[in-house]
Amino acid sequence: MSSFVRLARHAFSILFFGLLAAGLSGCAHSPLPPAGGVEAYASVIAPAVFERASSQVIQGYRVESGILRMPDKRRGSLVVVHGLDGAVTALVDEPGKRGVLQVSATGKRSFTESGAENFKLPDTIKVARHHLHEASPGGLQIIDVLVGLSRQSANWLVDPLAFAIGQIETANQGLRNALVEDVQIRLAGMQIVDDDHAITGDTLSQVEDIFARGMTSAHADLVAAFFVGNKDDTATGWGYIPGRATVQRARSVTAFRHEIGHNASGDHCYGEYPDDDEWVPRFGYDNGKSTTILCGNDDPYYSNPRVHDQYGLPLGNTRTANMALTWHEMAPYMAAYTPALVGQRLILAGTADVTAQFSITRAQPGLVGFVALSAVNGPVQLIPGGAGYTPLTVRLKDAQGRESDVYFRGVRWVGQCPELLTPMNATVECAVGGDVYLAIEYHREDNPPLPDRLFSGELKLKVLDRSVGNWLEPVTVLISVAGSSKR
Ligand SMILES: [Zn+2]
Structure with a gap:
């Protein structure tokens, strides 16, 4: 995310959504994936040269891959993934040097060698x-x-x-x-x-x-x-x-x-x-x-x-x-072991606080929002406006099948107006338009009693577009998160 967007959103949040700003600090609501910079990994791959062959965006992450060419003609490969918050994960496969390079959002670097492999x-x-x-x-x-x-x-x-x-x-x-x-x-x-x-x-x-x-x-x-x-x-x-x-x-x-x-x-x-x-x-x-x-x-x-x-x-x-x-x-x-999931998928997985987002292109973004399939999970109808986020409840299971209700936040914005964060089911306009974004957030602070184990499950949502009769697209949020209560 550009520092301009970060600052603009931060200032706006403090002015109008003080409560929200506290909850969202450190989260990424980025209108565009971060641009790929080579400085994050240049020193690790030297003296090899990276020849980028592929670049694509998956769930807001930019993934680039290509060949590494050594001065002595030997070849390897490199995959670089730029996360929503600016963190970089690179899988380095260079002759004589293989491992995982990680650069956190704050610039902390680590390189873990793959070690001996046969x-x-x-x-x-x-x-x-x-x-x-x-x-x-x-x-x-x-x-x-x-x-x-x-x-x-x-x-x-x-x-x-x-x-x-x-x-x-x-x-x-x-x-x-x-x-x-x-x-x-x-x-x-x-x-x-x-x-x-x-x-x-x-x-x-x-x-x-x-x-x-x-x-x-x-x-x-x-x-x-x-x-x-x-x-x-x-x-x-x-x-x-x-x-x-x-x-x-x-x-x-x-x-x-x-x-x-x-x-x-x-x-x-x-x-x-x-x-x-x-x-x-x-x-x-x-x-x-x-x-x-x-x-x-x-x-x-x-x-x-x-x-x-x-x-x-x-x-x-x-x-x-x-x-x-x-x-x-x-x-x-x-490909035929299982029929593919229908609609959008959103992967929300981590052992700390985690955010997942995706965007959708529609002709009239101001008329598009996201609702739950079941009122058990959250709102099932669109609303014209509002501030803050949508509270969502999902019943997840641990490894032994024990169930817990886990709380999430659903946020929506339109690409050119990332400072206008609203509940996910609010159809708020953005004068300059853009793609419609949905972010689902898991915060451990929203779930203080959740035991210190891994929980998984899914949340079924759908995209609704008021400009088109009953147009909708299913969204499946695939969830795997950790509780933090030691009791
Ligand atoms: Zn083998």
Whole structure:
């Protein structure tokens, strides 16, 4: 957010909404995602040069990715996610330097190295393919992934949502680099759980149970668990061949793209086992200079014999190593594990206070607002004006299924007038127009009795537009938050 907007909103808030200003200090209500600046990570990636190949906005966060080019021609990759409050999370995959760079909104920096990794260790559980569901081949295949965190891994993160968006992007980058244009991995939702686990095959076999509630709420096809891990870890990550779950070390920036490749039924390097010919061409590739994601994982590519590295060598073999073709063939099945969520999704997940926002473009923004589907949760009708925020109540569950009512705030504004924060169901005009924004906020101070555990669930809202008969769009807020009461 620009300092001008911050100051303008702050001054306005003090004048007119003193109560609101107290509650919202430190929150982000930004009309536009922050512009991407290289200064946040330039010193960490030096002497590599970042060649940006993709830039997009997801839930108000800007995610950029591309290749890192070293002076000696070696290559790596970089994913940078800019959060709503100016914090930066970067997944750095540079030859000789891999890790997670985090810069907080106040400029505090940390770089956590991924540590020793060996992606040729046994790290898979093979399952029969009769589990595959009916699929609809053709067109863009979107595979929805729930990112699961433990409280320990989430506490280490400056911005858990930025981390989840960045990890998902590492796999999309591998697909784009391998010229797979009809497959996209999407962040479906997030769930944070109380306990961390070792990175083992045994944990892999429990992941779908541990994150069952989050998978159901988010309509997730797959689940990717990111744990801190411990001395019992048997690999950097584990994944089913094929299947719906992976588990990996949170500090690894290259494990997820590898393990989800296993979920797509990919295996390591061709020629290691006598029955490998039954699996071709679902292998990664090592051409002597570069190793693709499933066979060594040094370079950000799934194997494709049509793609060449910087030395002119192919990154695949037509008969044995063509993960690009495998992704193309498997994605319709992977995207069909669960029907996708209808409407907008808003992911609200963290172990501290957390805000989530999205925007929608409508012809007459002054006539658009947000209401609850059920009066149990909040207001179900639009109002013409008002100040402050909308109190919302959502019944959430902890890991044991114990229920608690948890309180949230719903705020609305129009893009060009971010100082006009109103209840989410108020249809207040903005003379210069802009997109209509909704922010849902969780404040621990609103929930003093909530026990110090993780709670998850969902809140169903809808967008209403007074200018168009009954126009509406459903909004599902996917919630995973922590209480703070030690009693
Ligand atoms: Zn593997």
